[in-house]
Amino acid sequence: MPETKPTGDVRVTMYNVGFGDCFLLSFPYDGDGDRHVLIDCGTTTEDKEWMTKVVEQIEKDCGKRLDAVVVTHRHQDHLKTFGLKGLGERLADLKPKVVVQPWTEHPKAEAQATSAPSVYGVRGLAQIRSLDAAQDFAEQLVANASRLLSAAPADLAEELVFVAEANIKNKAAVALLSHMGEEPAAAAYVHEGSESGLEEILPGVRVSVLGPPTLEDTTDIRSPADRHPTQYWELGATLAGAAATADPSLPAKSALFPGAPTLPAASAESHVRWVMDRLGRAELWNATRIVEAMNDALNNTSVILLFEVDGKALLFSGDAQWENWAWALKAPAITERLKATTLYKVGHHGSTNATPQKLWELFENRGDENTPNRLVTLLSTKEGKHHRVPRCSLVKALQADSTVRATYLWEDSDQISKTYTL
Numbered sequence: 001m002p003e004t005k006p007t008g009d010v011r012v013t014m015y016n017v018g019f020g021d022c023f024l025l026s027f028p029y030d031g032d033g034d035r036h037v038l039i040d041c042g043t044t045t046e047d048k049e050w051m052t053k054v055v056e057q058i059e060k061d062c063g064k065r066l067d068a069v070v071v072t073h074r075h076q077d078h079l080k081t082f083g084l085k086g087l088g089e090r091l092a093d094l095k096p097k098v099v100v101q102p103w104t105e106h107p108k109a110e111a112q113a114t115s116a117p118s119v120y121g122v123r124g125l126a127q128i129r130s131l132d133a134a135q136d137f138a139e140q141l142v143a144n145a146s147r148l149l150s151a152a153p154a155d156l157a158e159e160l161v162f163v164a165e166a167n168i169k170n171k172a173a174v175a176l177l178s179h180m181g182e183e184p185a186a187a188a189y190v191h192e193g194s195e196s197g198l199e200e201i202l203p204g205v206r207v208s209v210l211g212p213p214t215l216e217d218t219t220d221i222r223s224p225a226d227r228h229p230t231q232y233w234e235l236g237a238t239l240a241g242a243a244a245t246a247d248p249s250l251p252a253k254s255a256l257f258p259g260a261p262t263l264p265a266a267s268a269e270s271h272v273r274w275v276m277d278r279l280g281r282a283e284l285w286n287a288t289r290i291v292e293a294m295n296d297a298l299n300n301t302s303v304i305l306l307f308e309v310d311g312k313a314l315l316f317s318g319d320a321q322w323e324n325w326a327w328a329l330k331a332p333a334i335t336e337r338l339k340a341t342t343l344y345k346v347g348h349h350g351s352t353n354a355t356p357q358k359l360w361e362l363f364e365n366r367g368d369e370n371t372p373n374r375l376v377t378l379l380s381t382k383e384g385k386h387h388r389v390p391r392c393s394l395v396k397a398l399q400a401d402s403t404v405r406a407t408y409l410w411e412d413s414d415q416i417s418k419t420y421t422l
């Protein structure tokens, strides 16, 4: 029997989802047509009407049949559409045979679990618990933003809420993903070095999982959450909750010190107002640090996939940052293969911490316009939403040394999608 493999060029479709990611990979096979893999479908900036158009376009592009869905990580800008009423169901109706997610999404490894598959040791479970508590904190912050951030300058408060919103739990999306597709769709919860779950869907394509690492086999993830795995976020969530319940319209009641009188700043004496002001600033600083750390921690649960077929190497890395990349970048057998990358989905919408210099320098297909097989980079992003993303210095490097396909640079801003043949 002849070996089965793709019989033509791979196509990649980019959907304009504002600040977020949504891609469709299409592999042609003789006999039974194309195989389609949807990678992420989220947004933090576009409304439901726009996302309905995106879903319609996906249905058209895949002929109402997806073979696999990959959701790189739990951020809104990667999975929100799966949780939008009506749209999530339409995506589920495309009946993917496999849903690929990071190991941190394994239902048996949920926050309250006391045992889980062997890949999740004590540290792994602690990490999952801390991520869960981090999302509780984000919810508290968003729900009570006007009170908690009253001392913050408007632009900083807006930025904080934007990032915190991306981190709130997407219960509807998570629930749908855990049992979408065929009856029952295979679920692959992957980590570096594990199988991708796409082996049978894409014969003749080598699909490798380069991240995220598990905490059992790396010491490179050193986030604050990791140093104090079970307490850091829970403490933050508790503080945010306490502050939220201390309603200034109810004098003589304090959540932290029941029975102690409280008074509005305007009627406090000047030396008390000075202290209140300083406390407000300290609280804002804490909230900022917590939100940033939480955002990084969830980004670092991103699935990193390398698709290799017929001399091409396509690299999709979600929002993975340095700590996630560290494992792949110190394995010579992998860095050797990364050199041949022909398409790179720019990490985290163009922030600099998601494209490690070491990774960028590996790519041998970088070069000016005359470079044969010049590297193609995909940048799905929106300006002015997330502080310094896309980052100017990175965009300049991308434009100098690769062919950039960027949704925010499309001439027609009403354009839903573009398909590129590789």
Ligand SMILES: [Zn+2]
Pocket: 020, 021, 075, 077, 078, 318, 319, 348, 349
């Ligand atoms: Zn993202």
